[in-house]
Amino acid sequence: MNSSKGKGFKFIDLFAGLGGFHLALGNIGGECVFASEIQEELRELYSKNYNMKCHGDITQINPYDIPDHDVLCAGFPCQPFSKAGKQEGFEDSKDRGNLFYDILGILKAKTPKYVFLENVANLRAHDGGNTYKIIKKELEDNHYVVDDEIMSPHQFGIPQHRNRIYIVGVHEDEGGLGDFKFPAPNDIFEDEININSIIDFNAKEYRELKPETRRQIEAWDEFIKKTYQNGGVLPSFPIWSMEFGATYDYNENAPYNQSSKALEKKKGRYGEPIKGNSLQELLACLPKYAQTHDDFPNWKCRFIEQNRTFYDKHKNWIVPWLEKYGIKEMAASHQKFEWNCGQVNSEPTIKDKIIQFRPSGIRVKKIDYSPSLVLASTQTPIFPWIKVEEGEYGRYMTAREGAKLQGMQALDKLPKSDAATFRALGNAVNVEVVQRIAQKLIKEADV
Structure with missing residues (x-):
C-alpha cells in the first residue's frame, strides 16, 4: 500500500x-x-x-x-x-x-x-x-x-x-x-445566487456582438414586450415563428406521407403557399422539422398547436413585427425563441437576462445561474446588460469568466x-x- x-x-x-x-x-x-x-x-x-x-x-x-x-x-x-x-x-x-x-x-x-x-x-x-x-x-x-x-x-x-x-x-x-x-x-437561498458574482465588468478583452446578433436581440426583445402589452401572458412553450400562418396537417399523418394534392391545399412556413413539382419541392415549403417521414411525436404536435394558437391571437402585431426585422430571412435556429423566465408583473425585457444562441433557438433565462458551459463557442452566454462602450451594451462571457465559473481563475494560461x-x-x-x-x-x- x-x-x-x-x-x-x-x-x-x-x-x-x-x-x-x-x-x-x-x-x-x-x-x-x-x-x-x-x-x-x-x-x-x-x-x-x-x-x-x-x-x-x-x-x-x-x-x-x-x-x-x-x-x-x-x-x-x-x-x-x-x-x-x-x-x-x-x-x-x-x-x-x-x-x-x-x-x-x-x-x-x-x-x-x-x-x-x-x-x-x-x-x-x-x-x-x-x-x-x-x-x-x-x-x-x-x-x-x-x-x-x-x-x-x-x-x-x-x-x-x-x-x-x-x-x-x-x-x-x-x-x-x-x-x-x-x-x-x-444553506443558500436561490435568490442569493447571481451570475454577476463571476463577471468582470471592467474586462478589456471580450468577444463583441455582431450587428446581426444585436438586431436579433432587438427583435426578440420587442416580441416579448409586445406579447406582454397584448395580454400579459408570456409563452411557456418554445416559439417556432415559422408556424405563424401555417396550416399544413400534422396530427394524424406526417406531411411526408400525405398526397401532393392534400399538401397543395394548405400553407407552409409563415403562411406561404405550398407549391412544387415534386414531393421534395412541396416539403421544402415546410419548416425543416416538419419534413420528416416519421409521424410527429406528441410534444411536437403540442408545440405546433400552441404556436398557431398564439399567432391567431396576436397576428395583428406579429405580421408587422415579422416584416420589420426580416425574421423569415434569419437562420432557422434564430427564428425560434425560448423564454425561460416565467410570468412577470411589469413590462419585460430580455436585455437584463442571460441570452444564449442554441441550435434549438434563442434561449433567455434569469441571471441566477449560467447555462452549462458547452463545447460549441456559438453557445457562449451573452450578457446584454454590461456596458462595453459609450452607449453600447452587451457582450459574450469571457474565457476568464468561464474559468472563474469552474473555479479556475488561478490559471495563468488558457487556450489561445x-x-x-x-x-x-x-x-x-x-x-x-x-x-x-x-x-x-x-x-x-x-x-
Whole structure:
C-alpha cells in the first residue's frame, strides 16, 4: 500500500484537461506527481501552468512506470455516457468508454489509498444502471470501498447548474470509507445566487456582438414586450415563428406521407403557399422539422398547436413585427425563441437576462445561474446588460469568466482561442466541488 502519512499526500491527475483536480487537491496540500492528457494543446498548457511534465495517451503508458501516489484522480471521458452523445458507454466506437479499464490497471499496479473519479450524472442511469454497476463492482473487486453522489456547483453558491457524479473509494486495507460523507450543500437561498458574482465588468478583452446578433436581440426583445402589452401572458412553450400562418396537417399523418394534392391545399412556413413539382419541392415549403417521414411525436404536435394558437391571437402585431426585422430571412435556429423566465408583473425585457444562441433557438433565462458551459463557442452566454462602450451594451462571457465559473481563475494560461477555452472548460471538473469532497475524503493525517 502506497502512503505518505504525515508528509502531505501525493496524487496523479488522469485525463487532466485544464487541471481541475490539480488545483483542488493542491489547495489542500497535495502534490501532483504525474499527469496525463491526450490533447497536445492542453498538455502544453498543463506543463506551463503547473511547471511539470504532462504525459500523453494513458493507454500507451505502463502503469508500473507511474510514480507511487496516495490518490488517483480521473475525470475520465464522459462522451460515451452523456445524454448529449450517443450513450454508447463501454461500446463507444472510439473506445473512450474502455478507458476506465486503464484506470483499473493503474489501481492494480500501484494500489493508492484513495480513488476519486468524476463523470456526467447520466453515468449512474446509463444502460439501465448496468454501466455504473460494472464500474462499482470492478472497484470493489480491487478492494475499494466505494460511494458516489451527484452534486452541482450551485449547491455551494456558485452560479452554475452542472450535475456531475463523483465516485470516491478508499482501499479496504486502509479502513475503507469509515465515517466519510459527501459535503452538505450550503444553506443558500436561490435568490442569493447571481451570475454577476463571476463577471468582470471592467474586462478589456471580450468577444463583441455582431450587428446581426444585436438586431436579433432587438427583435426578440420587442416580441416579448409586445406579447406582454397584448395580454400579459408570456409563452411557456418554445416559439417556432415559422408556424405563424401555417396550416399544413400534422396530427394524424406526417406531411411526408400525405398526397401532393392534400399538401397543395394548405400553407407552409409563415403562411406561404405550398407549391412544387415534386414531393421534395412541396416539403421544402415546410419548416425543416416538419419534413420528416416519421409521424410527429406528441410534444411536437403540442408545440405546433400552441404556436398557431398564439399567432391567431396576436397576428395583428406579429405580421408587422415579422416584416420589420426580416425574421423569415434569419437562420432557422434564430427564428425560434425560448423564454425561460416565467410570468412577470411589469413590462419585460430580455436585455437584463442571460441570452444564449442554441441550435434549438434563442434561449433567455434569469441571471441566477449560467447555462452549462458547452463545447460549441456559438453557445457562449451573452450578457446584454454590461456596458462595453459609450452607449453600447452587451457582450459574450469571457474565457476568464468561464474559468472563474469552474473555479479556475488561478490559471495563468488558457487556450489561445475562446472556442478552445470553452471546449476545455466544458470538459473540466469544477474545482470548488472537487476540493470540498477531497477535504472530507482525505484524512488529516495524510495532509
